[in-house]
Amino acid sequence: MEQLKQLAAKQRPAMILVGFVSMLIGAAIISQAYLIVRIVDAVFLQHASFHSVWPELLTLMGALFLRVLLQWLHGRVGIRMATVAKKEVRQKLIKHYAENPLMASLSGQSGRKTGILMEAVDELDSYFSQYLPQLIRSSVVPLMLLVAISVQNIYSGIIILVTAPFIPIAMALIGMRTKEKSDEQLQQMTAFSGKFIDTLQGLTTYKLFGRAKEQQEEIHNSSIGFRDATMAVLKVAFLSALAMEFISMLATGIIALEVGLRLVIFKTITFFTAFFVLTLVPEFFVSLRELSSAFHTGRSSVGAAKLIQEELTSDQNPVQWGNKTLESGPPTISLNQVKFSYKENGFSLAIQTDIRQYEQVAIVGRSGSGKTTLLHLIAGLLEPNKGTIHLNRKQRSDYSEANWFSKLSYISQHPYMFAGTIRENIAISKMDATAEEIELAAKKAGLSELLRELPDGIDTSIGEAGRGLSGGEMQRVALARAFLKRPAVILFDEPTTGLDLKTEQILEQSMKELAGTATVITVAHRLHTIMHADRILFLDKGELLASGTHHELMQVEPYRDMFVIQGGERS
Numbered sequence: 001m002e003q004l005k006q007l008a009a010k011q012r013p014a015m016i017l018v019g020f021v022s023m024l025i026g027a028a029i030i031s032q033a034y035l036i037v038r039i040v041d042a043v044f045l046q047h048a049s050f051h052s053v054w055p056e057l058l059t060l061m062g063a064l065f066l067r068v069l070l071q072w073l074h075g076r077v078g079i080r081m082a083t084v085a086k087k088e089v090r091q092k093l094i095k096h097y098a099e100n101p102l103m104a105s106l107s108g109q110s111g112r113k114t115g116i117l118m119e120a121v122d123e124l125d126s127y128f129s130q131y132l133p134q135l136i137r138s139s140v141v142p143l144m145l146l147v148a149i150s151v152q153n154i155y156s157g158i159i160i161l162v163t164a165p166f167i168p169i170a171m172a173l174i175g176m177r178t179k180e181k182s183d184e185q186l187q188q189m190t191a192f193s194g195k196f197i198d199t200l201q202g203l204t205t206y207k208l209f210g211r212a213k214e215q216q217e218e219i220h221n222s223s224i225g226f227r228d229a230t231m232a233v234l235k236v237a238f239l240s241a242l243a244m245e246f247i248s249m250l251a252t253g254i255i256a257l258e259v260g261l262r263l264v265i266f267k268t269i270t271f272f273t274a275f276f277v278l279t280l281v282p283e284f285f286v287s288l289r290e291l292s293s294a295f296h297t298g299r300s301s302v303g304a305a306k307l308i309q310e311e312l313t314s315d316q317n318p319v320q321w322g323n324k325t326l327e328s329g330p331p332t333i334s335l336n337q338v339k340f341s342y343k344e345n346g347f348s349l350a351i352q353t354d355i356r357q358y359e360q361v362a363i364v365g366r367s368g369s370g371k372t373t374l375l376h377l378i379a380g381l382l383e384p385n386k387g388t389i390h391l392n393r394k395q396r397s398d399y400s401e402a403n404w405f406s407k408l409s410y411i412s413q414h415p416y417m418f419a420g421t422i423r424e425n426i427a428i429s430k431m432d433a434t435a436e437e438i439e440l441a442a443k444k445a446g447l448s449e450l451l452r453e454l455p456d457g458i459d460t461s462i463g464e465a466g467r468g469l470s471g472g473e474m475q476r477v478a479l480a481r482a483f484l485k486r487p488a489v490i491l492f493d494e495p496t497t498g499l500d501l502k503t504e505q506i507l508e509q510s511m512k513e514l515a516g517t518a519t520v521i522t523v524a525h526r527l528h529t530i531m532h533a534d535r536i537l538f539l540d541k542g543e544l545l546a547s548g549t550h551h552e553l554m555q556v557e558p559y560r561d562m563f564v565i566q567g568g569e570r571s
């Protein structure tokens, strides 16, 4: 609730407008009742001619029209408030995901994230478009009506004062129950989205392990869970509507009895007063009842806001950036007493090293020794917990993110391919590249033969995550991206799987050419890379055990052991 209030506080002018419109609605309701009663009183009791009430009739039509217009405006402002709030929250979430270090963004279910970004944010709608405007309206209109009724007949006012509080009391009692139910509904919804997208992504794996049927059942159960939770919420909402209806009917009945007795038996009030009071009393309760139904729809927003807040405050260590720009050419990269650890499993990496311009560095170590983590730290995808990374002797955090990434290419083992053509996938590294430049990059990356075989060549569409391309082909597309960009720093996570001779040759050739204008830091698995590196960083359990050329490192026992055990070939 606190989060929603904070969001609402930012919309003060809109709320003041809603308050003002509500006052006008109250005035329109009172005028409308007054005019109806006056016309009926004049025509039926005073036997006035129809002609003589024309001005009142016209004013009544004006009041009716004004009420409809004001109600529309009231709704519009609410919708506008909801749009602004949702936009702000979505921007916050996207900024949060974008600023998150890479690993934090990749953790958790992507389906859950989509669920929060789309459905949970949509759930906020009802709080701003319905609950909040109705709350303001229900604090203003009934009060005005109560004053108007009391002025005419104080006893009716007293009865309202005694009976009306039952509505908020019942609302609060039922509301407590709804809270649990709506929270559960939201949990079920995000769990369902998470499960669905996760299963879709891992469908092949499930099929291969013969688990497709179980997954189908799990999705089915998950959707049933969501349905049951929704029905439970609806049940409470219907129950609450019934309770509200009952209380208002009872109160209206008591007032009707009181007014009737005073009009007919005791003759202490006029027909005008009695009719006026009886016209306004239902309006009074309608306003409170509407608050109760808006309260139910708004209730689900509370759970959604909580979920969003949890997501926004999830612990993270964002990568810091500044606004300086790097000089042209590769920068020197220094890792000064850099320490990094994953919260999840306590793995930590500690390293101190300087990488020269144009240096060819190979990172080697056993599986799990921290090679990829080191690459991510250098790339600026993770922020060190301690120590600093310097580029050209200035803190990396001084440089602009866009400037650093414009100089960097990161060829991972599984480069991501977006749904689109191969040309579009290459062009993401340089959006203003000409067709010739893209084709040349593809050629240099050894894609020519493949493109010749494809029906539409470079304009052939590939599916999401590169469906339709092999792993080696995807890496070649990534290489083409690098050729197009001509980066000053290349981070390369070599494939661990054995490549065919041809791909090996292409890779070697391409990297050699790219290295002519860049510093290349490779997580190396291939003998060739290791032997030809200017320097090898040998990692073991997150520590830099040794650094030097291959020949130098052969004097270091653990390195030699690893090298010999693996028959000179790295796994």
Ligand SMILES: Nc1ncnc2c1ncn2[C@@H]1O[C@H](COP(=O)(O)OP(=O)(O)OP(=O)(O)O)[C@@H](O)[C@H]1O
Binding pocket: 103, 342, 343, 344, 345, 347, 365, 366, 367, 368, 369, 370, 371, 372, 373, 374
């Ligand atoms: N996102 C993450 N969250 C938590 N722990 C992680 C994460 N990524 C990696 N780790 C852990 O950090 C350690 C180092 O992982 P890293 O991927 O850097 O090793 P690596 O040397 O590149 O391994 P490989 O050669 O098998 O790819 C491992 O123990 C791994 O479980």
